[in-house]
Amino acid sequence: MRQSVDHENPALPQLGTFVAQRRRTRSLTQSDLARVTGYSNTYVSHIEQGQQKRPSKDVLDQLSQALQLNPTDARHLYRLAGLSPAAPTAPSGGITRDDIDYVDMLSPHLAAILDSKWNVLHANTDYYRIYRGLETVGNVLYWFFLAPDSRRIMLEWEAEARLTIGWLRHLMVMHPGEYDEVLTKCSVSTQFRAYWSDQQVFEGRQTSQMLVRDLDHDVDLTLTAQVWPDPTRLNLQLYLGITGKAAPQ
Template sequence: MKPNKDFEELKPPTFGLLLRKLRDTRGVSRERLAFNAGVSASYISHLEKGDRGHPTREVVDALVRYLDRIDPLSVVERRHLLDLAGLGVSEFPSIQQLRAEITDDMRRALDLHEPNLAAYIDTRWNVLACNQSYARAFPGLAEDVNILRWYLSNDKAREVMLEWEEEVRLTVHWLRGLIASSGDTAWSADFLAELGRFGLFREIWDDGIAAYGRPNSVMHLADDVTGRCRAIDVQLFSVFSAAYPTQIQIFLGIPTWCADTGVPLDPGHPSLTPDE
């Protein structure tokens, strides 16, 4: 997939941009929202333009109460708005810092999960360590480090991910939610600049949709050797770390050969054959 070099700079999600979107979709003017939330219209304007700092909890609650009266916010919209307001901010450690937390015992545990797929990943989907089954299932991912980078820039991702575009779309939506919940836009600005070279990423990002998890636990992969469809039942568990208690997860994938799932096999993978 070739990057698109002709583009405008992508920006991380902000409280103001989301507030404007929620207000516009409900047909509410700044003046009307301000009056009902007990603030000035100029304050709403400054919030939406990003000219003011994070609003207080009281202000956010007042804005949400009125928007809810017009049309209730979804659970995701509510969480996304609160996250962008800086309520629950944390900073991300570097990949090197997180990898230093993976002990020899933890690495041995990955091997004990063979032949199931197992890896330690951070909450930004950077691979910190993995077993051989994981590396074979996602060829090149350990070297590319990040799942979105692998999806968009590595041809192997298209070959093995039978629902490639659906997985890309989910992960981009998840990235928007992640940036909001972290409050750490320094890393996200650089990451968006990298991923923004790809037209599909820009298209999905412009949807403005946030997600906070997978809608189902199963992903479908083509075996890199035989080409046969495998259904991977994915589970994620938090891993205790004294230094970074919420940043490391273990990915466990239990593979089975696909039965009659209706999942289309990739026509670009000539070795693909259905189960007998």
């Protein structure tokens, strides 16, 4: 029997932790990274230990190249060092009767209005029918890790869960302090803590295709999933899952 591993509670995104994890991913020692970047072992160690939290842009450029960061990870690196301004706080704005009617009208496709923290403010019956248990949980991220049916419904559960966590990491740096409660609530999940420790970063969905299982009809579906932010109420976003043909078994 495989022994479970109890991961530590997730920590807030930190520059040093991110650099150390990406260095290990590249199978580099601190000495290797120091040699490639041209900085001392002590300086690299101070960055990873959090003693050097605001290195210069030149240092970050060298780290980004040495660690072969993709564009998303590179932007995340600079933001962690405070060299990329955080996005402005989204203005408040609730949903209207027109919003509700519009979402309901999109049936039989799956539609919902979410806030910036993935709370479901309103969804049509098709959305709640497919994502069983989400109406009770009320939050997409919590549903992934706290609702038993989520793993049966999301046919690519691990990839979707990792995407959502990487997106959360990105948002926590863009909007400091706004997502701490989300992190705390999700931390009760051992699986969440394990994925969080991987330090992955995503700025949104990488593909529009989403594979789900319709538990009511015992059939797999391919959805075209899109998320659009509201241009006038930046804390709201519309999720639309266009139902397509049954996914291959």
